[in-house]
Amino acid sequence: MKNWWKVLAAVLLLYTVVMGLLGPAPRLPILNETIRNLYFHVPMWFGMTIILTASAVNSARYLYKPSYRLDVLAYESAQTGILMAVLGLATGSLWARFTWGTWWTSDPRLNGAAIAVLIYGAYLVLRSSITDEQQSARIGAVYNIFAYCAAIPLLFILPRLTDSLHPGAGGNPGFSKYDLDNNMRLVFYPAIIGWTLLGVWITQVAVRFTLVKHKLYEKQLA
Amino acid sequence: MTRFRPVGCIFAVPFTHRPAVQLLREIWYLMQKDFRLEWRQRAALNGMLLYVGSTVFVCYLSFVRGGVLPAPAWNALLWIILLFTAINAVAKSFLQESRGRLLYYYALVRPEAVILAKIAYNAILLLGLGLVAFGAYSLVLGNPVQQPGRFTLVVALGALGFASSLTLISGIAAKAQNSNTLMPVLGFPVVIPILLQLIKAAKNALDGLDASPQPIYMLLGLNLMVVAVSYLLYPFLWRT
Numbered sequence: 500m501k502n503w504w505k506v507l508a509a510v511l512l513l514y515t516v517v518m519g520l521l522g523p524a525p526r527l528p529i530l531n532e533t534i535r536n537l538y539f540h541v542p543m544w545f546g547m548t549i550i551l552t553a554s555a556v557n558s559a560r561y562l563y564k565p566s567y568r569l570d571v572l573a574y575e576s577a578q579t580g581i582l583m584a585v586l587g588l589a590t591g592s593l594w595a596r597f598t599w600g601t602w603w604t605s606d607p608r609l610n611g612a613a614i615a616v617l618i619y620g621a622y623l624v625l626r627s628s629i630t631d632e633q634q635s636a637r638i639g640a641v642y643n644i645f646a647y648c649a650a651i652p653l654l655f656i657l658p659r660l661t662d663s664l665h666p667g668a669g670g671n672p673g674f675s676k677y678d679l680d681n682n683m684r685l686v687f688y689p690a691i692i693g694w695t696l697l698g699v700w701i702t703q704v705a706v707r708f709t710l711v712k713h714k715l716y717e718k719q720l721a
Numbered sequence: 722m723t724r725f726r727p728v729g730c731i732f733a734v735p736f737t738h739r740p741a742v743q744l745l746r747e748i749w750y751l752m753q754k755d756f757r758l759e760w761r762q763r764a765a766l767n768g769m770l771l772y773v774g775s776t777v778f779v780c781y782l783s784f785v786r787g788g789v790l791p792a793p794a795w796n797a798l799l800w801i802i803l804l805f806t807a808i809n810a811v812a813k814s815f816l817q818e819s820r821g822r823l824l825y826y827y828a829l830v831r832p833e834a835v836i837l838a839k840i841a842y843n844a845i846l847l848l849g850l851g852l853v854a855f856g857a858y859s860l861v862l863g864n865p866v867q868q869p870g871r872f873t874l875v876v877a878l879g880a881l882g883f884a885s886s887l888t889l890i891s892g893i894a895a896k897a898q899n900s901n902t903l904m905p906v907l908g909f910p911v912v913i914p915i916l917l918q919l920i921k922a923a924k925n926a927l928d929g930l931d932a933s934p935q936p937i938y939m940l941l942g943l944n945l946m947v948v949a950v951s952y953l954l955y956p957f958l959w960r961t
Contacts, residue, residue: 562957617910624906628897638896641954642907645889648950649911652943657914660935 511693542694543587551580555647558640570636608658751838807883815895836955843884867929
């Protein structure tokens with residue numbers, strides 16, 4: 500079966516949603532039921548990192564061997580990555596409203612995430628402001644790699660050097676025995692795989708759509 | 722003794738068989754060319770100096786009624802002025818190169834030399850502008866800095882950081898149509914990590930209490946990474 504991973508994505512996400520909302524979760528003060536956000540918020544950032552890495556890799560491949568397909572792959576992956584980043588910000592903001600009591604607060608990790616979204620927003624603006632297709636692809640690829648190198652320290656290095664309100668801050672990467680027990684792991688790891696596969700799926704559909712549109716356009720020109 | 726050679730002096734780049742020496746030599750000649758151009762058309766240089774002066778003066782007029790500025794606000798305002806000066810100064814580094822002249826460089830030197838020379842030139846230019854801005858700023862708005870030497874070092878690192886992160890961006894923006902709006906849009910988010918570390922390091926020097934050099938190391942690391950990425954990526958950009 501060729502599309503086994505799409506079936507896997509659907510099954511894993513169904514499992515995540517059902518078990519994530521109904522399954523057992525530790526009773527912790529302040530966190531209460533919001534701890535279930537772990538299955539939705541954290542996988543968004545995992546998925547975003549993986550997909551943006553794919554985008555940067557495709558941009559690098561484009562620079563070494565230019566082809567229309569690689570450019571579309573890089574561009575559409577970046578767009579999916581931005582979508583996941585925005586969803587990650589939204590779920591995080593909702594969670595913060597019920598645990599910290601505010602939608603947004605000046606925290607290194609939150610600010611880093613917001614700036615990373617701005618950096619990739621600039622990528623979209625750059626792509627749409629160059630009309631020549633090949634120029635846009637080449638310059639976009641250069642900026643995409645630059646943006647990736649600028650965004651990674653913002654998300655993963657700078658926040659860990661300072662104190663932060665965000666769970667998993669102050670030196671350790673994320674999981675701790677206080678807020679993650681074995682029951683949650685059973686849902687959390689499948690959730691990461693499921694959401695990432697969904698991101699890949701969305702990208703694949705978008706890439707195919709763009710390629711088909713391009714083919715039709717060329718046919719009309721001929 | 723200064724020997725005045727025509728701008729076409731890059732012709733005189735002596736050839737050696739050692740690539741690293743050759744690269745350094747090319748950078749040196751390109752920088753000379755940039756400084757000479759800047760000195761000959763002094764309008765741009767004077768414009769930047771006036772930009773710094775009038776921005777500082779506008780800030781002075783806006784804040785003078787509030788009494789003495791508290792130290793964190795003083796620091797933040799200075800860095801915002803430096804950031805805008807840097808964006809404006811670096812933006813023109815590739816815009817002023819005509820298409821024909823870029824083709825000319827392409828025939829003579831390698832792209833790595835062009836980007837490294839531009840970064841070095843912008844760093845020196847921004848260092849000068851930054852020191853002028855710092856002087857004018859402390860003249861009108863007071864100077865609460867406890868450790869002036871350390872603060873000047875941070876300003877120098879800031880010039881290096883702004884130059885290294887914004888030079889490639891200006892090369893990218895120069896290729897697009899609406900490059901004047903694109904420059905801040907592309908530049909601000911990329912420069913923010915460096916700006917945050919700069920403000921932290923400057924605040925430490927300003928208070929003179931916390932001697933931890935961590936922000937300085939972070940700055941050096943970020944600069945090194947950005948310069949390395951520019952060095953690798955510019956050869957792909959310049960032929961378009």
